[in-house]
Amino acid sequence: MSTPLAPTKNDLYAYTLRQADNSMVLCQRLCQWAARGPELEEDIGLTNIGLDLIGQARSLYQYSASLFDRPVDENDLAFLRDPHEWSNLLLVEQPNGDFADTIARQYCYDAWHLPFLEQLTASNDTTLAAIAAKSVKEARYHVRHSSMWVKRLGDGTEVSHRRMQDAITAVWPFIAEMFIADELDQRMLEIDVGVDLRALQSAWESQVSALLANATLSKPIDVKAIVGGRQGQHTEHLDDLLLEMQALPRSMPNHQW
Amino acid sequence: MTVTENSPTLSENEVKFEELLAMGAKIEPRDWMPDDYRKTLIRQIGQHAHSEIIGMQPEGNWITRAPSLKRKAILMSKVQDEAGHGLYLYSAAETLGADRTDMLEKLNNGKMKYSSIFNYPTPCWADMGAIGWLVDGAAICNQVPLCRTSYGPYARAMVRICKEESFHQRQGYEIMLTLSNGSAKQKQMAQDALNRWWWPAIMMFGPRDDQSPNSELSLKWKIKLFSNDELRQKFVDIAVPQANILGLTIPDKDLSWNEKTGHYTYGEPDWEEFFEVIRGNGPCNKERVSNRREAHENGQWVRDAAIAYAKKHAEAALSKAA
Amino acid sequence: MTHKKGYPLWEVFIRSNRGIDHKHAGSLRAADAEMALQNARDLYTRRSEGVSIWVVPSNQIVASDPDDKETLFDPAEDKVYRHPTFYSLPDELEHM
Numbered sequence: 001m002s003t004p005l006a007p008t009k010n011d012l013y014a015y016t017l018r019q020a021d022n023s024m025v026l027c028q029r030l031c032q033w034a035a036r037g038p039e040l041e042e043d044i045g046l047t048n049i050g051l052d053l054i055g056q057a058r059s060l061y062q063y064s065a066s067l068f069d070r071p072v073d074e075n076d077l078a079f080l081r082d083p084h085e086w087s088n089l090l091l092v093e094q095p096n097g098d099f100a101d102t103i104a105r106q107y108c109y110d111a112w113h114l115p116f117l118e119q120l121t122a123s124n125d126t127t128l129a130a131i132a133a134k135s136v137k138e139a140r141y142h143v144r145h146s147s148m149w150v151k152r153l154g155d156g157t158e159v160s161h162r163r164m165q166d167a168i169t170a171v172w173p174f175i176a177e178m179f180i181a182d183e184l185d186q187r188m189l190e191i192d193v194g195v196d197l198r199a200l201q202s203a204w205e206s207q208v209s210a211l212l213a214n215a216t217l218s219k220p221i222d223v224k225a226i227v228g229g230r231q232g233q234h235t236e237h238l239d240d241l242l243l244e245m246q247a248l249p250r251s252m253p254n255h256q257w
Numbered sequence: 258m259t260v261t262e263n264s265p266t267l268s269e270n271e272v273k274f275e276e277l278l279a280m281g282a283k284i285e286p287r288d289w290m291p292d293d294y295r296k297t298l299i300r301q302i303g304q305h306a307h308s309e310i311i312g313m314q315p316e317g318n319w320i321t322r323a324p325s326l327k328r329k330a331i332l333m334s335k336v337q338d339e340a341g342h343g344l345y346l347y348s349a350a351e352t353l354g355a356d357r358t359d360m361l362e363k364l365n366n367g368k369m370k371y372s373s374i375f376n377y378p379t380p381c382w383a384d385m386g387a388i389g390w391l392v393d394g395a396a397i398c399n400q401v402p403l404c405r406t407s408y409g410p411y412a413r414a415m416v417r418i419c420k421e422e423s424f425h426q427r428q429g430y431e432i433m434l435t436l437s438n439g440s441a442k443q444k445q446m447a448q449d450a451l452n453r454w455w456w457p458a459i460m461m462f463g464p465r466d467d468q469s470p471n472s473e474l475s476l477k478w479k480i481k482l483f484s485n486d487e488l489r490q491k492f493v494d495i496a497v498p499q500a501n502i503l504g505l506t507i508p509d510k511d512l513s514w515n516e517k518t519g520h521y522t523y524g525e526p527d528w529e530e531f532f533e534v535i536r537g538n539g540p541c542n543k544e545r546v547s548n549r550r551e552a553h554e555n556g557q558w559v560r561d562a563a564i565a566y567a568k569k570h571a572e573a574a575l576s577k578a579a
Numbered sequence: 580m581t582h583k584k585g586y587p588l589w590e591v592f593i594r595s596n597r598g599i600d601h602k603h604a605g606s607l608r609a610a611d612a613e614m615a616l617q618n619a620r621d622l623y624t625r626r627s628e629g630v631s632i633w634v635v636p637s638n639q640i641v642a643s644d645p646d647d648k649e650t651l652f653d654p655a656e657d658k659v660y661r662h663p664t665f666y667s668l669p670d671e672l673e674h675m
Contacts, residue, residue: 031333034317035548038556039586040310040340041607041618047337048621054330061326075325099559145617152610155569156562163558248324248382255443256435257324257382287645334625341622348606351588357608358585414605421626560585563610570611 007125007193013067014087015188016128017077018230020060021088024078025238026109027053028245029096038099045145049106052138059131079249083239084232091174093229093238097167100153100160104167107146111208112178112200114139119195128193147211154215161216168212169220176225179204184230278479283409286352294478297471298408299355300369301480306346307364307371309339311545315379316388324382331428332385338425342418349410365550373531374457376539383436383443383450389429391451391458391496397426398492399462407479430499437503444504451500452508458496459523460531462489468528493521587636589615591623594631601633609634 030050037043061074120132153164179201188194323329347357363369436447475481511524586608592601609615615634
């Protein structure tokens with residue numbers, strides 16, 4: 001039997017959903033900053049990133065929905081799935097904490113998301129490639145914005161340095177997961193639809209190390225990785241996030257809004 | 258050379274100023290202007306800016322709970338616009354010598370006011386519809402004439418704001434329309450929201466003309482171009498047919514069409530409540546200001562860090578250049 | 580270390596399209612130039628208003644005094660020969 005060149009519908013659905021969930025959960029986190037930013041200009045900046053992410057999530061959910069075996073739409077996927085059905089990375093569901101925690105989470109994700117999307121633009125699946133081509137420009141700005149803040153907080157005052165260092169330490173257990181490929185990732189890679197996650201790691205590490213050094217921050221060592229997001233094993237933070245996000249459509253199902 | 262040539266007397270300045278106003282020319286930042294003109298503008302633009310910033314909260318509360326992805330994206334960009342509009346307005350006020358940091362401090366310690374409308378709670382999703390339709394609708398009635406206000410930077414900020422805000426009212430009305438055409442429960446949500454927001458929106462135009470202490474001078478200086486009651490009438494005339502299309506009932510038993518005037522006659526709002534909210538006793542006054550203060554205080558270390566970083570790196574660049 | 584006054588003020592100029600001058604859009608607050616550029620992008624180009632941005636510290640702008648208006652600008656008013664309409668040419672001349 002020769003290797004199938006096209007993914008199964010189920011695989012493509014699940015793979016697309018993973019990427020959608022990442023954008024959606026991180027967007028929801030940034031939404032929680034509305035009217036709470038450290039400066040009004042930054043409120044606008046964080047919302048711009050959030051708007052890019054919700055745009056990506058919608059394109060990806062719409063594509064996932066078209067692959068599902070019964071009629072669903074983007075809202076069903078976002079509002080009617082239970083936490084264990086979500087397949088986002090654990091990193092993006094971590095709480096906002098203070099501004100340093102938000103920036104640490106954002107930068108670590110952006111520095112992964114950008115090369116991920118760059119690879120995805122070459123996907124054999126033309127829809128995924130097209131969504132990636134649009135998103136890649138957005139991610140390029142995101143990484144610029146978040147790295148600007150890592151430098152300022154790391155190399156700012158004593159207080160900000162300590163907070164930024166603590167924040168980096170706090171997100172570090174969730175980094176390894178970004179580079180672990182499971183069977184689905186492997187299948188999608190073999191037919192040139194998906195991204196080679198392991199290949200992203202060395203570039204990520206050298207880029208992040210350079211920025212941390214520039215920001216006078218140190219890279220945590222000997223950190224035990226926490227994984228499970230892609231398999232629906234989440235930290236408790238996702239429950240709270242979804243409880244709030246899904247409350248209204250779940251309390252009044254089958255309504256138009 | 259006489260002294261008056263170098264330093265014109267006050268009256269000469271005043272004459273020039275009045276001439277510019279009479280010509281319909283704009284007053285620009287470095288022109289001479291009466292102290293009270295400057296003060297009135299700083300107060301008005303500052304309050305307007307603060308209203309945009311505080312106004313982010315009642316809607317910001319629903320961003321995380323918006324019931325569809327489309328509505329979430331729309332609400333995010335609307336609340337973001339409000340931050341932007343606040344900044345355009347602070348920017349205009351700063352051309353008059355006011356300082357944004359000072360103005361925000363005065364907002365945080367209650368020395369400067371913002372529109373009372375934002376002291377009402379938003380317990381229900383339909384409030385997002387009512388705010389867009391009625392509050393933004395009333396704001397547009399107020400703001401469109403301000404695009405021609407006499408102070409240049411304020412007028413230019415208003416042009417930009419009005420252009421961007423045109424979607425705000427439409428998205429609110431669309432929410433109301435969807436709810437009104439939805440289930441019985443949804444329609445009831447829409448009616449409840451209308452009941453709660455109608456009178457506060459009516460009062461957004463300020464006290465009746467015979468009770469409005471600042472209006473006369475503002476009209477003379479062309480800061481304001483229409484009186485409170487004129488603008489309020491305009492709003493009512495526009496809103497009533499819009500409510501009819503929604504199939505909702507405006508909670509005013511005195512509301513009727515007056516054939517003779519060609520306008521709607523409307524009832525008297527509860528001004529006692531209005532002044533209570535202005536005095537700080539509205540349902541959400543304390544919460545709104547304390548949220549704002551908290552955001553500011555929690556951000557202090559971030560701003561300090563950015564300033565320290567900028568200073569360090571500017572010094573490094575200087576020593577490199579030397 | 581607390582800076583009561585916050586970030587310095589920057590003026591923002593936007594080029595809305597190729598072939599058009601940068602035009603003053605407004606001001607904003609930022610700690611340094613890099614942040615000012617990002618804030619300007621986020622604040623003043625949310626609806627694709629720009630293809631290029633300048634930011635300038637507001638205190639670096641040197642402006643003329645409005646009271647100097649007559650001294651500076653009135654002397655240009657009688658130099659009508661600088662404008663093409665000053666010249667009367669024969670009607671037969673179609674293009675010039």
